[in-house]
Amino acid sequence: MSSSNTPQAEQSTTHYPLSGVTVIDLSHIYNGPYATFLMALAGANVIKVEPHGGEHLRHRAALGGGAALPFAMLNGNKQAVTMNLKDPRGKELLLDMVKKADVFVENFAPGATDRLGLGPGDLRKVNPRIIYASSSGYGRSGPYRDFPAMDLTVQAMSGAMSVTGYPDGPPTKCGPALADFFAGIHLYGGIMTALYDREKTGVGRMVEVSMQEAVYASLASNLGMYLGLGKKSPQRTGNRHGGMAEAPYNVYQTSDGWIAIICPSDRHWAGLIEAMEAPQLKTDPRFANLKLRVQNIDAIDAIVGGWTLQHKRENIVALLQQHRVPHAPVRDMQEVISDPHMHARGTLQDIHHPEYGDITVQHSPMHYEGVSRMPLRPSSKVGADGREVFVNWLGVSADEYQALVKRGVL
Secondary structure, X not given: OOOOOOOOOOOOOOOOOOOOOEEEEOOOOOHHHHHHHHHHOOOOEEEEEEOOOOOHHHHHHHHOOOOOHHHHHHOOOEEEEEOOOOOHHHHHHHHHHHHOOOEEEEXXXXXXXXXXXXXXXXXXXXXXXXXXXXXXXXXXXOOOOOOOOOHHHHHXXXXXXXOOOOOOOOOOOOOXXXXXXXXXXXXXXXXXXXXXXHHHHOOOOEEEEEHHHHHHHHHHHHHHHHHHOOOOOOOOOOOOOOOOOOOOEEEEEOOOOEEEEEOXXXXXHHHHHHHHOOHHHHHOHHHOOHHHHHHOHHHHHHHHHHHHOOOOHHHHHHHHHHOOOOEEEOOOHHHHHOOHHHHHXXXXXXXXXXXXXXXXXEOOOOOOOOOOOOOOOOOOOOOOOHHHHHHHHOOOOHHHHHHHHHHOOO
16 A cells, blocks of 8 residues: 655654555645545645645635634645646656655546646556545536535535524524535545555555535435425424434523533433423423424423523533433533543644644544554645655755746746
8 A cells, every 4th residue: 555765754663554655635725635634644644735825725824813724724744845737847747746656636626637637547647556536516527517616505505504594594504614524534535445445456546525425414314304294395493403303402591601402212301300300291291202202392492491591501511411411511612622521632732833823733533543643743834845755755856856946846
């Protein structure tokens, strides 16, 4: 799975799962960079190739107010170079890099790399073992192939927006960039699957992920409701279960905040009754089983919501924890970024970034037995690793490198 002479800023004697794998990363914004970030933290050597001036996500830094944080979150532990791929020498150098690499990642509009002479077939000619990984809004084929796509538009097209919000309100986008990151996770999985296959066959292949297709399975509860209604589109359910198959299942106001509570079983409902000190609910025929509780969901929400409103959030958390009722406080960004659990596990780490100062960034959600977490390195400035990659790894002479920089190729 490995290629020889891969660039590595810091030599390590620790073996990570993707040690020795080299990734040429032309992706931008969120979905591709997240996939390659996960690879970097599994030990891969990721070379981020950007146009002069950097990819679009870097440009948000000019907005101030923390707009640069997403780039720092997704591009640490990568080497940064810039190339003019419309220059014949720039294209030639990229193909030379592909010869020594294992994976090539891009998330341009379908056909963009083909027009540059850098499509899957072009790369396979110089390296039959290369894994060509591509992600786009709707895929490389089909009626929507050339539709412009961003997270917002894919949320709308995929149905995610239609099921988010309240029945009497408009369709609402999901707060996080779900389509981008769902696609990035699937892209990572596809690359890993292709690398596994290459170990058996010795031949690479193209991996393609559509943002729209990556979202569909997450609509499972809503699709169940659609089928249950005789194939009619269900109403939005707000914070209730998308398939209206659980009760209580909602977000309830407390005296000083909000809390999410769900009781998927009779045991959980009994625990909630004990926490509320409401024994009369045990014999209330409206709530005798889950089906009846769903049928009487408005009454359930009125009772539970009336109780939570009388107590502080932290007191309810303690009570529900004691009675083993599934729950969670609705936390704001300050609480999330300071989460002691995620910091204790190393999933969130405070680092000093040379450009952005002290920031908190995430590590990979994947933990690998036998190795400590990969040390986090801040994202590099635009083109900062050009000499390391082109001269020390690729073998371009120092004189030519300086000439190519002067000419605007690198």
